[in-house]
Amino acid sequence: MxxxxxxxxxxxxxxxxxxxxxxxxxxxxxxxxxxxxxxxxxxxxxxxxxxxxxxxxxxxxxxxxxxxxxxxxxxxxxxxxxxxxxxxxxxxxxxxxxxxxxxxxxxxxxxxxxxHAPLLEALATAYAATLLHRTALARWEHALTTPGADREEAEIHAALTKAWTTWQVRQILIECRERCGAQGLVPVNGLADYLATIEGPITAEGDNLPILVKAAAHLIMGHTGESPTAQPPDTSPADPDFLQHALRRGEDLHRQRARVALRAPAAGTLSRWNHATGPALRLAEATAARMAAQSLLETARATPDAQATDLLLTLHRLLALRLLAPCTGDLLAAGHRLRGRPFRSRHVRPGLRA
Missing domain, CATH: 2.40.110 (Butyryl-CoA Dehydrogenase, subunit A; domain 2)
Incomplete structure (x- = not known):
């Protein structure tokens, strides 16, 4: 900007x-x-x-x-x-x-x-992706070592994490490379090589798109994930719990659309699923993004240093606003409001500057 x-x-x-x-x-x-x-x-x-x-x-x-x-x-x-x-x-x-x-x-x-607003957004995303990855590893270890733990849920969490983090890393690298201008193209600076390298994890151990489709099917049919009906205690958009609540509301809108599409008349099961794939993938992406923001928020609150906590909460706010921007119109259309007024991301964005 x-x-x-x-x-x-x-x-x-x-x-x-x-x-x-x-x-x-x-x-x-x-x-x-x-x-x-x-x-x-x-x-x-x-x-x-x-x-x-x-x-x-x-x-x-x-x-x-x-x-x-x-x-x-x-x-x-x-x-x-x-x-x-x-x-x-x-x-x-x-x-x-x-x-x-x-x-x-x-x-x-x-x-x-x-x-440097784009780089600040990239920094917030990098923190969230790193912390989401750590959460997925801990959850997977728990599923493997704890009798009776839900391994299927851990598998879905890992699939969402793998797809979201690798795609986000690609976008971060593109942003950094472009901000460096021609210097970012010089091989000795490394950015150009990183861009080529990240394509491996996007495809290896399961291409992102197929594993995201599988996770989306689970989110539609095997996991309710409904939002609580009550608003968070503080309905100010500066409150991180409000932002997480808004992210969950946006996620639920995608789930409802995917379920409606899945129930629509079709020639067969495959045709019906193909009809629902678009909203289902958006649901999976929204779920992964909300989990990433949640991991960042939990880490901020668990950090003992007050200054570090404040900085991490600022990064969480910046990340949440970026994630909410595409679905603000959907939230308005669905009637989600803020203290009697429609929710708009502009209520908080002006306070975040590079």
Missing amino acids: SAALPSHLAAALFGHRFTDLHEPWRPLFATLAGYERLERIGTFLCTELGYGNNAAQLETTAVRDRHGFILHTPGTAAAKFMPNTSPAGGPKTGIVAARLLVEGADEGVMLFLSH
């Missing part, structure tokens, strides 16, 4: 004092004082691999959405290739030269201040 930046403000980051800015802009950049104290580093990202500094030919685009601007690299030639974006000197904030697109119209090249 990025913010549009007038040229005189960009200049302030690279050679002028913030006190020289016009009065209306000073509050907006109060948090950038670290640059003036030489505690943070900014870099100007204009050069593209295929066009150098020829601004007329730059291909990087910026498209407005509700929360700012989405910066996009449409091809290899548009990758920013700057010598001062290496790890030397620590993290940096970029002023990105990009072509502004408004309703499809090219408004020319402008400057944008880049943030």
Whole structure:
């Protein structure tokens, strides 16, 4: 996510004092004082691999959405290739030269201040995937060593974990590679190799899609998983229990749709199942995602260090909001409400910033 930046403000980051800015802009950049104290580093990202500094030919685009601007690299030639974006000197904030697109119209090249929200979301997902994997291992060990334990449930948990974590790792690697620009393609940096390597676990020991289909059948027919009717004690969307409750509600909507599709008239059993496969897979993905968020939440609450707990709860909130975003419309349509108002993820997202 990025913010549009007038040229005189960009200049302030690279050679002028913030006190020289016009009065209306000073509050907006109060948090950038670290640059003036030489505690943070900014870099100007204009050069593209295929066009150098020829601004007329730059291909990087910026498209407005509700929360700012989405910066996009449409091809290899548009990758920013700057010598001062290496790890030397620590993290940096970029002023990105990009072509502004408004309703499809090219408004020319402008400057944008880049943030790291996608990487923060990737970090939250990485923590959740790691903790979900640990939970699955512990559950499987319990099923193997404890008489009377439900091994089938452990198998389904392992299948959901394997599919969700490996697919999420692939997306994390893609995000990291793209954020590194052309440097992410250089073999010595390792990211390109990791992208090839993750395809093995996605396919090995059971291709993700077939094992997810099998798990989905169990979730529809062999496991009720109904949500409790009562709201959590605190119905504020800042409450992690509320977010988990909302994730479970979204999961239940997919279960209901899959069951309706499975009962629809069809030529035979196979045809009926094929009709239900789409919503069933969405149910399996939602279940795995909710379990991952739950593992992150449980770890946050079990952590003795207060600062670590606070950081983990923030990551849980960020993850839950990302997972809820696609089903917010479904929750609204189903009548799920927040203190008399329809649930919307925007009630909490503005408080989470890179």
